Structure formats: structure tokens, C-alpha cells
Amino acid sequence: MGTSYDTDIVAWAIDQAVLLRTGRVSELDLGNIAEELGDLARREQREFANNLESLLAFLLKWQLQPDQLGTGLRSAIKLQRFKLMDQLKEAPSLKHKLVDSDWLTRVWVLATVYAETETGLDTFPEACPWTMDQVLVDDFLPGA
Numbered sequence: 001m002g003t004s005y006d007t008d009i010v011a012w013a014i015d016q017a018v019l020l021r022t023g024r025v026s027e028l029d030l031g032n033i034a035e036e037l038g039d040l041a042r043r044e045q046r047e048f049a050n051n052l053e054s055l056l057a058f059l060l061k062w063q064l065q066p067d068q069l070g071t072g073l074r075s076a077i078k079l080q081r082f083k084l085m086d087q088l089k090e091a092p093s094l095k096h097k098l099v100d101s102d103w104l105t106r107v108w109v110l111a112t113v114y115a116e117t118e119t120g121l122d123t124f125p126e127a128c129p130w131t132m133d134q135v136l137v138d139d140f141l142p143g144a
Contacts, residue, residue: 005032048087048094049107055080055135056111056128061119063142074141081136098132 003011012029013036019027058077062069088095097103105127112124134140 005029044087044091045094045097048084048091048097049103049110051080051083051087052107052135053111053114055084056108057114057118059130059135059142060111060115060124064115064121064124065119066143077141078138081138084136104128104132 003015005012012032016028016033019025055077058073058080062073062077108128111128115124116122128135130140130142
């Protein structure tokens with residue numbers, strides 16, 4: 001026990017968990033624990049945003065390049081939806097992001113940048129043309 005946070009974060013985290021489980025609260029590194037918990041929440045939110053960005057970019061690709069549709073793109077859409085729904089199941093508090101217009105605007109902008117690199121196109125709607133309910137439903141495909 002006693003691994004430094006700055007020396008080996010994995011060993012430190014294991015040590016901190018042991019201290020918590022054994023009730024040795026006075027020995028905990030509370031400052032770094034608080035920092036790591038905040039980082040954990042931010043990482044989860046970033047991952048959720050990245051998965052939604054990818055899904056929106058794939059849906060744009062589906063809508064704007066109908067001549068290039070295939071099972072690969074359909075599978076990518078399905079996988080991103082699964083990841084998003086799994087994240088919402090594990091962290092239901094992320095659901096509030098889906099109604100946060102500022103957050104959704106940032107996600108949409110990044111999704112269009114991603115779609116531009118994927119498609120070579122550069123004209124996209126100013127805002128997401130689909131509701132989040134549509135985006136997350138299993139069988140929704142634009143233009144279908």
C-alpha cells in the first residue's frame with residue numbers, strides 16, 4: 001500500500017479501493033480521488049458525445065450518399081446506437097445531454113466535420129434535421 005498517485009495511477013487506484021473497502025478512510029488520498037471522479041464524469045460525457053457525433057455523421061452519409069449504401073454503413077449505425085443506448089443504461093444522467101441545445105449544437109458541428117471528411121461533401125443542414133428520439137430508434141434511417 002502507499003503507491004503514489006504521481007508514480008503509478010493504476011496501482012494507486014487499486015490501493016485506494018482497498019483502503020475504501022477495508023474502512024481505512026483516514027488513509028485515503030481524498031484530493032486525488034475527487035480529481036479522478038471528476039475526470040471520470042468528463043470522460044463519460046466525452047465518450048457519449050463522440051458516439052453521438054459518429055452516429056450523426058453516419059446518418060448524414062446514409063442520407064447524402066444513397067448510391068454508396070451498404071451493410072458496412074448499416075452495421076456502423078447499429079453499433080453506434082448500441083453504444084449510446086448502453087451508455088444511457090449505465091449512466092442515465094447522460095440523457096439530459098440529449099435535450100441540451102448548446103451541447104447538441106456542438107455535437108452536430110463536430111458530426112458535420114466528421115461527415116465532411118468521410119464524404120468529401122461540404123454542405124450540411126445548419127442543425128440536426130432529426131429528433132434525438134429518431135436518431136436513437138433502432139430502425140430509423142434517413143430517407144427510408
